[in-house]
Every structure is written in structure tokens, then in C-alpha cells.
Amino acid sequence: MFAVAMLSALLFCTIAATAKEFSMPNAQPARTYPAHDEHPMEKVTVAVDPYDVEYKANIFTVNYRNYGFLPVFFVVTNDSDQPVALAGMNAQLNTVNRAKLLPLTPEDLIRRMSRPSQSTSPRPLPLPLPREKIKGGLKQKTMDEIERSQFAAKAVEPHSTARGFLFFDIAGISNPLAGAHFYLTGVRDSNNNELMYFEIPLEKYLSAPETKKE
DSSP, rough: OOOHHHHHHHHHHHHHHHOOOOOOOOOOOOSSSEEEETTTTTTEEEEEEEOHHHHTTTTTOOOGGTTEEEEEEEEEEEEEEEESETTTTTEEEEEHHHHEEEEHHHHHHHHHHOOOOOOOOOOOOOOOOOOOOOOOTHHHHHHHHHHHBBOOOSOOOEEEEEEEEEEOTTTTOOOSSSOOOOEEEBOOOOOSSSSSOOOOOOEHHHHHHOOOOO
């Protein structure tokens, strides 16, 4: 009976892990996030929301912090009557120690996360469990999540919001958000004029009251 119980528990865990899928969070208007910078004249607001705590990071199927990555939910709201272009934007996270961190590309993430796919250890139970396709040392589900989670908008239409994740390499940085600033340049209006840069102190995020604790 003990073996049956263990088998049932293993099956439940396997099915649960297989069923979990990444889903992009819905975005609120950028000005509603604690860490934001609003340009009233251009009617464009940028916000960042670090996913640095467990209850937020649980939307992912991968624990990116274990690989030294910090996912940051990046939101751009355009309240003007004209589109704004993001194709030439440049984002940067500057730590208190003046380290300048640039968003990682999917290739950067995959390179760090890739591991040898072969395994010589036998399965503990002679049961055919669900197996996922491995590509480049990573599960296909992980590859898909990396692609789907990225901020990919090239423009933000009038009276709309774009969102997605930027990933930063924080390996070796014990407290990357304290005293850090997020900068964004290269945002252009419909006449191809570059907007003034956006600057967001991350202390706005750290000092904000927690809305959820688990």
C-alpha cells in the first residue's frame, strides 16, 4: 500500500507539473504601478514591476532566479491620440554599485539555462511517465515560455497598453533593486521625435505597501 501511495503521489506531481503553463499577466495602466514615470506632455507612462518574490514568480514554469535572472514586468501606456514607436528603444537597469544591466535576449537565457539532456540514472519506477521534447538541452515548454514572455511590442497604439517581461542578469548581485534605477530611451512619437528619457527609481517599488503576501 505504501508503494501504491508513493506511485499515486508521483503521478499527481507529474501531471500537475505537466499541466502548468505560463500565462502573460494582464497589464493595468502604467501609472497604477508604484514604480513608474509619467510624461504628461506626451501622455506616455512607463512602469516596471519586478517579479522578485515567490508568489509573483510562480506564474512561470521555471525558477529564473536559480539561474541568476530577474524577470521584470515592463508596461508602456500610451494615452495620446497618436502611436508611439518602441522599435529603437533601449532599456537599462543601473544598480546602486553602478553596474549597467541590459535586458537579455532569448538566446542569452537559453545559453545560460542549457544543460546536457542525457541521463544515465535509471527511473525509480518502471512506469512510462509523460516526457517533454528536449531541444538544445531545454524542454520545449521552457523554450516556448522564454519566447512568449518577452516584451515584443514595436509600437503602442493610441489609448492602449503594451506589456511583457525583460530579463536581467543579476548573478552575483545580492540586492539588485535597492538603490537601482531603470532607464528607457529611444521612444519616438508619430513624427519620429524622440521623447525625453524615462527614469524610474526602484525604491518606489521597494517602499510600496505589499498588496499580497503568501
